[in-house]
Amino acid sequence: MPDSDRRRLSPEELLRRVEAEERFAKRGRLKVFLGYASGVGKSFRMLDEGRRRKLRGQDVIVGAVQASQDETIVELLHGLELIQPLASGALDLDEICRRRPSVCLIDGLAYRNSSGGRNEYRWQDVEELLASGISVITTINLQYIAEEQERVEAIRGKRVNDSVPESFLLRADDIEVVDAPALDPQLSELREIALVLAAEVVDAQLVEYLRHHGIEQTYGAHERILVCITPRSNADLMISRGRRQADRFHGDLFVVYVEQPGLSESDRAMLEQNLAAARSVEAKIEMLRGDDVVDAILEFARRAAITQIFVGHSQRAGFWQRFRPNPVERLILESGNMDVRVFPQGEAGTAEAETIT
Amino acid sequence: MGEAEGKLKVILGYAAGVGKTFRMLEEGQALRAEGRDVVVGYFEPHGRRDTIAKTEGLETVPRKIISYRDRPFEEMDTEAILDRRPEICLVDEFPHTNVPGTPRAKRWEDVLVLLEAGIDVITTMNIQHLESLNDQVREVSGIQVRETVPDWVLKRANDIVFVDLTPGALLNRLDRGVVYAPEKAQRAKENFFKEPTLAALREMALRQTAHEVDLRQPASPKEKERILIHITDSPSAVGLIRRGRRVADYLRADCFAVTVLPGPGLPSLAVEQREALDRHLDFARKLHIDTRILDAENAADALVAFARTNGITQIFLSKPQRPKLRFLAAKQLLAMQVLRAARDIQVTVVADRHAQ
Numbered sequence: 239m240p241d242s243d244r245r246r247l248s249p250e251e252l253l254r255r256v257e258a259e260e261r262f263a264k265r266g267r268l269k270v271f272l273g274y275a276s277g278v279g280k281s282f283r284m285l286d287e288g289r290r291r292k293l294r295g296q297d298v299i300v301g302a303v304q305a306s307q308d309e310t311i312v313e314l315l316h317g318l319e320l321i322q323p324l325a326s327g328a329l330d331l332d333e334i335c336r337r338r339p340s341v342c343l344i345d346g347l348a349y350r351n352s353s354g355g356r357n358e359y360r361w362q363d364v365e366e367l368l369a370s371g372i373s374v375i376t377t378i379n380l381q382y383i384a385e386e387q388e389r390v391e392a393i394r395g396k397r398v399n400d401s402v403p404e405s406f407l408l409r410a411d412d413i414e415v416v417d418a419p420a421l422d423p424q425l426s427e428l429r430e431i432a433l434v435l436a437a438e439v440v441d442a443q444l445v446e447y448l449r450h451h452g453i454e455q456t457y458g459a460h461e462r463i464l465v466c467i468t469p470r471s472n473a474d475l476m477i478s479r480g481r482r483q484a485d486r487f488h489g490d491l492f493v494v495y496v497e498q499p500g501l502s503e504s505d506r507a508m509l510e511q512n513l514a515a516a517r518s519v520e521a522k523i524e525m526l527r528g529d530d531v532v533d534a535i536l537e538f539a540r541r542a543a544i545t546q547i548f549v550g551h552s553q554r555a556g557f558w559q560r561f562r563p564n565p566v567e568r569l570i571l572e573s574g575n576m577d578v579r580v581f582p583q584g585e586a587g588t589a590e591a592e593t594i595t
Numbered sequence: 596m597g598e599a600e601g602k603l604k605v606i607l608g609y610a611a612g613v614g615k616t617f618r619m620l621e622e623g624q625a626l627r628a629e630g631r632d633v634v635v636g637y638f639e640p641h642g643r644r645d646t647i648a649k650t651e652g653l654e655t656v657p658r659k660i661i662s663y664r665d666r667p668f669e670e671m672d673t674e675a676i677l678d679r680r681p682e683i684c685l686v687d688e689f690p691h692t693n694v695p696g697t698p699r700a701k702r703w704e705d706v707l708v709l710l711e712a713g714i715d716v717i718t719t720m721n722i723q724h725l726e727s728l729n730d731q732v733r734e735v736s737g738i739q740v741r742e743t744v745p746d747w748v749l750k751r752a753n754d755i756v757f758v759d760l761t762p763g764a765l766l767n768r769l770d771r772g773v774v775y776a777p778e779k780a781q782r783a784k785e786n787f788f789k790e791p792t793l794a795a796l797r798e799m800a801l802r803q804t805a806h807e808v809d810l811r812q813p814a815s816p817k818e819k820e821r822i823l824i825h826i827t828d829s830p831s832a833v834g835l836i837r838r839g840r841r842v843a844d845y846l847r848a849d850c851f852a853v854t855v856l857p858g859p860g861l862p863s864l865a866v867e868q869r870e871a872l873d874r875h876l877d878f879a880r881k882l883h884i885d886t887r888i889l890d891a892e893n894a895a896d897a898l899v900a901f902a903r904t905n906g907i908t909q910i911f912l913s914k915p916q917r918p919k920l921r922f923l924a925a926k927q928l929l930a931m932q933v934l935r936a937a938r939d940i941q942v943t944v945v946a947d948r949h950a951q
Contacts, residue, residue, distance in 0.1 A: 269761075412764070417757040417804065419604075426808050433757065433805035437798050444794040460798070486809075486845045488802050551938050563925045570930060570944050571917045577838075578914070579943040580934060 255450065266373035268364070269412040270347065273379055274432035275425055278418045280377035281345050285314040287375060288343045292318065299339040301329050302360070304346060318343070328355040329363045334372070341373045348382030348400040361402045378402060380432045393427050413439050434488050461489030464544040465521070466535055468495065469505035471550035473512035476581050480548055481519040489545075493521040494538055496531045532568045539576060546577040601710040603752040604717045605689065607804060609796040610787055611641075612774030613760040615719035616687055620649035622717055623685045627653060632682040636709070636716075637671040637702070639687045643773060653685075661696050668694040673705040676714070683715045690724035690742045703748050710751075720744060722800035723787075726882065727841040730834045730948050735795040736787055746844060747883045750810065757804040762793035806845065820848035823907040825898055825933075826879060826886070827854065828864070828871035831913040831947035833878060838945050839911040840882045848908075852879040852886045853901055855894040895932035902940055909941040 269287075273280040281304050292298045300320045307315070321333050328351040334342055349360040357363050364374050381390045384401040391397050407413065415436040420426040441460055465480045467473045477493060484491040493516035495509065516523050528534030539547060552564040563571065570578050604622075608615040616639065627633045635655040640647050656679055659672035670693050676684055686709075691702040699705050706716050723732045726743040733739050749755070760768075769780050769788055780788075787793065824839035826832050836852065843850035854872055856864070864872070879886050891897035902910055915928040925931060930944050 412761040414761060415757060415759040415801065417759065419754040419756060420808070423812060426812055430805045430808045430812075433801050433808065436759070437801035437805065440794055440798040440801060444791060444798065447791055447794065483842075483845075486806075488805060551934065563931075566934065567925055567931055570914060571925065573914075573946070575946045575948050577943060577945050579909075579941060581941055582939045 264371055266368040266371050267412070268368055268373070268410045269375045269414070270407060270410045271375075271377045271414055271416050272407075272432060272436060273377070273416040274420070274428040275381075276379060278416050280379075280416045281311055282314070283414070283416050284343055284345065284375050284377050285311065285318065288318055288341065289314055291341060297340045299334070299337060299342055301334055301342045301344045302346060302349070303343075324355075326352045326355060328352070329360065331356060331363055331366060334367065335370060339372060341375060342367060344374055344376045347376040347378040348398075348402050350400045359400075359402070361406050365406070378407070380428055380435070383407065383435075386431065386435070389431065390428060393424050408439060408442065410439075437488060461487035461546065462492070462542060462544045463489060463546050463548065464492045464494060464535075464539050464542065465516070465548040466494055466496075466550075467509075467512045467516070468498075468550070469501065469508040469512070470583070471512070472581055472583055474515055476548045476550065477512075477515050477519060477521065479581075481521070483546075491519070491521040492524065492542060492544065494524045494526050494535065496526045496528060496534045498531075532565050532572065535569065536572060539573070544576055546579060547573060548579050548581060550581050550583050599713060601713050601715040602754075603706070603710055603715075604754045604756065605749060605752045606717065606719045606756050606758055607722060607800055608719070608758045609722050609800040610765060610793055611721070611783070612765055612768050614758050615721075616641075616643075617646050617649060618756070618758050619685050619687065619717050619719050620646065620653070623653055623683070624649065626683055634676065634679060634681040634684055636673075636676050636684040636686045637688065638685065641774075642776065645773075654681075656684075659697075661694050663694045663696055670694060670697050671702060671705055673698065673708055676709060677712055680712075681714060683717065684709055686716055686718045689718040689720040690744045692742050701744075703744050707748070707751075722796055722803055725749060725803065727837050727844070728799060728803070730837060731799065732796070734948060735799075736792045738786060745882055746840065749807070750844075752807075755804055755807045757800060759797075759801075762790050762797060765793060766790065810844075810847075820846050820908045821906055822846075822848045822850045822909050822911060823898070823902050823905070824850070824852040824879070824884065824911045825854075825894075825913070825929075826852050826872070826875045827913065828868040828875070829913060830871075832871075832875045834948055835911060835913050835945050836875065836879050836882065836884070840879075840884060842909075842911075842943075850884045851905065851907070852876070852884045853889055853898060854886075855889045855891050855897045858890045858892055893932075895929055895936055898933060899936040899940070902937060907940060909943060910937060911943050911945055914944045914946045 271280045271283050288298045288300065298318060300315065300318050302323050303315065303320070321330055321337060324330050327349070329344065344360070344364060347361050347364065351358060351360060351363070357366070364376060367374055380386055381394070381398055382401050383404050385404040387397070387401060413436060415432060417429070417433070420429045461484065463480045463484050465476050467476065480491050495513065501509065513523065524538060526534045526538055528537070535547070547569065549566055549569060552566040566580060606615045606618050623633045623635070633653060635650060635653050637658070638650060638655065656672060656676050658669040659675070661668045661670055671686065686702065686706055689703050689706065693700055693702060699708070706718060709716050722728065723736070723740050724742055724744050726745045729740060729743055766788065768774050769783065772780065774780060775783055787796070822839055822843045824836055826836065840850060842848070854876060876886050887901070889897045889901060898910065910933065912930045912933060915930050934942055
């Protein structure tokens with residue numbers, strides 16, 4: 239990495255990095271195969287990876303496999319050493335730790351251990367193995383991810399009890415999607431969710447990678463929309479369009495307001511209404527300060543790696559405005575590689591408002 | 596028989612070596628095991644042993660030798676495949692450009708011919724070859740990809756399947772010599788095969804696949820948007836067209852493009868300007884955008900009038916350069932004129948990411 243790409247890290251950041259690296263050196267690595275439904279081929283992929291790693295000389299064993307097995311799975315299992323789970327179905331943690339392989343293949347991460355086991359959930363067993371330095375390759379279905387269960391339930395109409403917290407998956411070193419065409423519209427929706435989830439994990443890892451290497455470059459794989467509101471802007475339209483576009487592009491939505499002195503009572507009320515609209519669609523809201531509205535917006539936009547700015551048409555009119563760039567014009571000229579989308583004003587918009595939008 | 600169009604399945608990856616060809620052949624083998632009539636129309640072995648082993652037992656239609664500048668080149672023999680009339684044909688490297696002298700310029704055009712004849716096709720491609728992502732790919736990789744597939748062709752696919760592999764595992768494969776021979780691997784590492792670039796491409800491919808899945812769901816045609824792109828002779832028009840098309844696709848909106856020429860009584864354009872305009876109009880048409888040429892003295896007025904009569908909800912314009920004389924000149928910029936004239940229409944001013 240050339241020096242120009244690096245930024246000086248603060249002592250705290252350096253310490254955090256050293257600690258993370260020490261922890262990383264001891265811990266096993268976690269790899270997860272994520273599928274949107276059963277039958278897409280997760281177990282096969284996991285076992286096939288185990289087979290290939292074994293061929294390359296790694297010490298691979300199997301800690302748990304799915305009960306139902308087709309021919310290809312049975313064939314793959316033939317070449318691998320299996321440590322039988324306990325009679326209860328839970329992993330035989332003691333035996334695996336005694337055997338100390340470098341990699342353990344564990345099917346069905348969401349499995350719930352019956353009472354009497356060391357841990358309630360298999361993912362907690364996996365955490366123990368990782369902590370003891372054994373790497374784990376495992377599989378999970380979208381419907382078992384705790385944070386996704388509500389959505390999946392709404393689509394499929396049925397609930398499963400076992401679950402793995404999303405935070406555990408986000409700590410995985412590697413997540414790979416096992417993709418296949420979906421057989422019906424419901425499954426298509428689940429497939430879409432799984433793909434977007436994986437994209438988000440990849441994005442988080444990319445950001446982490448760039449931070450770790452001190453690179454301050456933004457990678458434009460992701461749409462980030464900034465809606466600038468004022469009391470008088472057509473905020474409902476802008477926010478709903480922003481939400482829609484962010485959803486369609488699977489991106490992020492920010493809403494900002496640059497604080498203005500001396501707002502009238504009615505403007506204050508309208509601003510509150512607009513901010514409530516932003517909250518209701520779960521936008522990230524920021525109140526900005528600054529003498530110059532355009533500078534304040536652009537400073538925030540650059541910091542937040544915004545790709546597109548939404549503003550209302552300028553309401554400024556009058557003699558001087560025929561010669562001087564108005565705030566919207568300045569925003570367009572000074573916003574570098576960000577796009578600017580300008581919206582018509584709502585009925586509330588009148589020429590008297592001396593603010594941007 | 597052969598009445599209905601064939602089905603197209605695209606196996607999508609984010610880089611060479613993730614396993615697209617392997618997956619294509621695996622599916623071919625599975626279909627053959629079911630007793631279906633499968634042939635390999637084109638297969639690029641890249642000297643990968645595991646992949647070559649997967650072709651065993653599959654019939655291959657021999658390639659055609661084309662002589663170009665006294666050298667022999669091998670291309671897919673589409674006519675021979677049509678004669679053979681298989682049920683399913685496997686075609687590697689969808690975005691490939693054929694050597695001059697081949698009946699069609701692009702392999703994806705050959706595939707469309709096979710589909711028209713009622714043959715199902717399974718093909719492979721990498722995300723960086725998708726036309727509308729061209730600028731974004733350049734941004735994350737620094738590489739201008741020349742071989743592109745228009746988005747409407749991908750939209751034609753019945754199924755798109757993403758083949759995933761982590762960048763770490765892919766780089767391992769590269770180091771072990773599985774993907775390319777050593778000297779080519781070294782070159783690759785200087786180009787696409789950097790971890791952050793691969794991660795960004797992977798993310799794009801995941802999002803694109805999610806989008807393709809979404810497109811194939813029954814749509815909710817609530818508020819139909821209509822998008823208008825203003826085409827000029829400026830080089831920034833290319834990125835603008837891609838961007839407008841991409842947004843239209845995402846919003847499932849209708850997409851128009853307009854260029855405004857000075858009226859017949861006015862001095863005509865210089866040759867280079869005229870050629871650039873034609874190139875840009877042609878590019879828009881290739882992306883299946885409805886294009887019009889208007890004659891008018893004032894481009895901003897003509898554009899806004901067209902938008903009003905055609906129920907346009909959003910106008911796409913190139914972002915102007917900052918004028919040197921800041922004050923008065925800014926007002927004369929086309930984008931600002933349109934903004935003043937179209938206060939009731941949404942206007943998106945698109946940054947020229949090439950210029951940054």
